[in-house]
Amino acid sequence: MQTTTPSRQPLHRLISVVAALGSSVLLIFLLAPIAQLVTRGGVSGIRAVGVDADLRGALLLTALTATGATLFGILAGTPLAYFLARTRSRAAGAIAAVLDLPLLIPHPVAGIALLLVLGRESVAGSWLLKAGLGVVGTPLGIIAAMLFVSAPLYVSGAREAFARVDRRFEGVARTLGDRPIRVMRRVTLPLALRGLVASGVVMWARAVSEFGAIVILTYNPKTVSVLSYDRFTTFGLSEAIPAAAALVLFALIPLIVLRLLRYERRLDQPW
Amino acid sequence: MIGVRNLGARVGAFHLRDITFDVPTGRYGVVIGPAGSGKTTLLEAIAGLTPLVSGDVSLGSRAVTREPPEERGIGIVYQHGYLFPHLSVGENINYGAANTMPAAQEVTRRLGIVELVDRHVQSLSGGERQLVALARALARRPPVVLLDEPFSALDPKRRALARREVRALHREWGFTALQVTHDFTEAGLLGDVAILLDAGRVLQYGAPDEVFRRPATPYIAEFLGAENVLAGTVRVLQDAPPDFITGDATPGTLVPADLAAGYHALEFEAAALKIYTVGSAASGSAYAVIRAEEVSIARTAPATSARNVFRGRIMELSTLGALARVALDVDGTPLVAALTARSADELALREGEEVWASFKALAVHLC
Numbered sequence: 001m002q003t004t005t006p007s008r009q010p011l012h013r014l015i016s017v018v019a020a021l022g023s024s025v026l027l028i029f030l031l032a033p034i035a036q037l038v039t040r041g042g043v044s045g046i047r048a049v050g051v052d053a054d055l056r057g058a059l060l061l062t063a064l065t066a067t068g069a070t071l072f073g074i075l076a077g078t079p080l081a082y083f084l085a086r087t088r089s090r091a092a093g094a095i096a097a098v099l100d101l102p103l104l105i106p107h108p109v110a111g112i113a114l115l116l117v118l119g120r121e122s123v124a125g126s127w128l129l130k131a132g133l134g135v136v137g138t139p140l141g142i143i144a145a146m147l148f149v150s151a152p153l154y155v156s157g158a159r160e161a162f163a164r165v166d167r168r169f170e171g172v173a174r175t176l177g178d179r180p181i182r183v184m185r186r187v188t189l190p191l192a193l194r195g196l197v198a199s200g201v202v203m204w205a206r207a208v209s210e211f212g213a214i215v216i217l218t219y220n221p222k223t224v225s226v227l228s229y230d231r232f233t234t235f236g237l238s239e240a241i242p243a244a245a246a247l248v249l250f251a252l253i254p255l256i257v258l259r260l261l262r263y264e265r266r267l268d269q270p271w
Numbered sequence: 272m273i274g275v276r277n278l279g280a281r282v283g284a285f286h287l288r289d290i291t292f293d294v295p296t297g298r299y300g301v302v303i304g305p306a307g308s309g310k311t312t313l314l315e316a317i318a319g320l321t322p323l324v325s326g327d328v329s330l331g332s333r334a335v336t337r338e339p340p341e342e343r344g345i346g347i348v349y350q351h352g353y354l355f356p357h358l359s360v361g362e363n364i365n366y367g368a369a370n371t372m373p374a375a376q377e378v379t380r381r382l383g384i385v386e387l388v389d390r391h392v393q394s395l396s397g398g399e400r401q402l403v404a405l406a407r408a409l410a411r412r413p414p415v416v417l418l419d420e421p422f423s424a425l426d427p428k429r430r431a432l433a434r435r436e437v438r439a440l441h442r443e444w445g446f447t448a449l450q451v452t453h454d455f456t457e458a459g460l461l462g463d464v465a466i467l468l469d470a471g472r473v474l475q476y477g478a479p480d481e482v483f484r485r486p487a488t489p490y491i492a493e494f495l496g497a498e499n500v501l502a503g504t505v506r507v508l509q510d511a512p513p514d515f516i517t518g519d520a521t522p523g524t525l526v527p528a529d530l531a532a533g534y535h536a537l538e539f540e541a542a543a544l545k546i547y548t549v550g551s552a553a554s555g556s557a558y559a560v561i562r563a564e565e566v567s568i569a570r571t572a573p574a575t576s577a578r579n580v581f582r583g584r585i586m587e588l589s590t591l592g593a594l595a596r597v598a599l600d601v602d603g604t605p606l607v608a609a610l611t612a613r614s615a616d617e618l619a620l621r622e623g624e625e626v627w628a629s630f631k632a633l634a635v636h637l638c
Contacts, residue, residue, distance in 0.1 A: 166353070168320075168349060168353045169353055169355060171315065171318070171320040171340065171347070172347060172349070172353050172355075172407075173355075173366070173367075174319075174320070174339065174340040174341045175318055175320075175340050175341070175343075175345050175346060175347045175367075175408070175413075176341075176346075176366050176367025176407070176408075176411060177341050177367045177411065178341060178367070179339075179341055186366075187355060190357045191355075191356065191357060
């Protein structure tokens with residue numbers, strides 16, 4: 001058994017005190033601005049949702065575009081995440097690394113990059129425009145910006161969720177007569193579901209809070225984040241607070257969903 | 272039939288190499304090997320769950336090397352069950368048995384797990400999970416069943432019941448089985464064919480009795496639990512008469528039929544021990560393998576037909592359950608005997624005492 005010698009006890013105590021102090025300062029630093037914002041603007045924010053049509057519209061637009069981006073991310077990202085979880089090749093490793101790039105670059109830069117690919121002057125952008133799908137200055141642009149910055153979070157989380165499903169479950173299901181697609185439906189997806197839903201919620205939350213890429217691609221119509229910024233630059237801090245507080249309260253929804261998911265019964269353990 | 276030819280497979284840094292064996296249709300094969308020898312990988316390669324890098328697999332009369340697992344007609348049972356945690360026990364058993372529900376019900380009844388069907392798998396013990404996994408694999412009545420230590424988590428009573436029922440179903444339904452086990456007793460009880468696997472290679476395969484009694488190398492002998500593996504020199508006794516060993520036709524006697532099979536009388540010398548046996552070995556260096564249970568112990572010089580009789584001192588006496596292990600020193604050479612604890616009590620054996628050890632000529636295997 002390991003014992004602590006008396007001479008080391010003061011040092012251990014000092015380290016514990018410093019660690020506790022550091023943690024407390026960080027916690028206060030993270031929570032104080034949000035608490036201050038909700039305290040000062042929470043009630044006015046909720047009231048503003050009732051009376052401020054612009055804020056209501058921005059909230060609705062944010063919810064719809066974030067949901068659209070998330071649904072697209074789930075549909076396209078789930079097969080990719082499964083491929084990355086089940087493939088051990090250099091190509092898969094390279095794809096996984098590239099997928100992290102949108103998370104690393106500054107978001108206005110992401111917006112500029114998207115503008116280059118989806119702007120009116122670009123090949124893809126002009127095709128989309130001909131098809132009646134304008135990107136710049138439209139909700140589609142917001143969805144594209146949200147998708148770009150938040151889909152990697154979903155793919156990464158979903159890949160982890162699939163990786164946690166032991167492939168022997170799938171092997172057993174195949175020996176029991178199921179083809180791979182049926183195995184996916186009957187075994188893999190149910191076992192990975194909790195992780196997939198959690199990843200989807202994280203993606204949605206990230207999409208809701210996006211500003212930098214959206215503001216480059218679509219300043220109008222305004223999402224809540226753009227509206228807060230717009231009011232801050234136009235009218236000052238006090239006018240920006242209700243919209244900002246409403247956005248914080250809005251962001252509580254995924255937080256609550258994630259908490260609920262955490263308390264759900266674990267389904268991804270091998271039995 | 273499970274036919275495996277020159278099979279090679281790779282999982283990470285581990286390789287299965289040049290695996291070849293057959294388990295005839297309707298027979299029960301057992302794969303024995305230490306942990307990490309590739310037993311589970313072998314089953315998965317046969318099932319099509321691990322890709323082959325070389326070789327072929329045939330099941331029944333079909334070459335299935337390029338067929339996906341769902342078309343091979345196999346059932347697999349893992350040691351840890353791998354029951355689907357989002358389904359109930361009943362849903363697990365019926366998972367692939369939509370067209371074989373009577374079989375699913377029968378196997379559930381015979382394995383004694385009817386009362387578990389409505390339970391959730393998280394509430395099962397390790398042994399219960401193994402029984403449910405067995406039922407799930409057998410419920411489809413697959414022509415080939417692959418079993419990876421399927422009884423390891425069962426208590427002795429349930430293990431005996433499960434073994435008996437699986438063996439009975441095997442006979443009645445006629446499936447071909449291949450089971451991985453660490454348990455030599457289980458291998459002897461269940462197996463028609465034993466396959467010894469070590470470090471990804473087949474060391475030996477054949478009838479279990481043959482493999483146990485005639486290990487191909489001293490390593491295999493020791494792996495199979497033979498405690499007397501002696502290095503020495505063989506000398507062919509060219510002029511030995513047919514009744515060289517005992518002069519009569521009791522077991523251990525070199526009889527004309529043995530001679531016709533190419534056997535001859537042999538003398539094996541290991542340090543101070545001179546052991547007489549029969550076999551087809553040529554003169555030269557070899558190892559003699561004598562299983563401890565073949566060595567008898569007596570207080571007085573035995574009036575036995577056994578040709579090999581030695582006087583030795585008991586160095587160690589240990590009892591494990593119903594068996595006693597007696598380690599002797601015979602003129603500087605160690606010799607181990609295994610007898611029942613009751614026999615050891617009746618002989619009133621004590622460490623340090625001198626006793627007589629004897630074994631038949633045919634109890635000696637040279638390799």
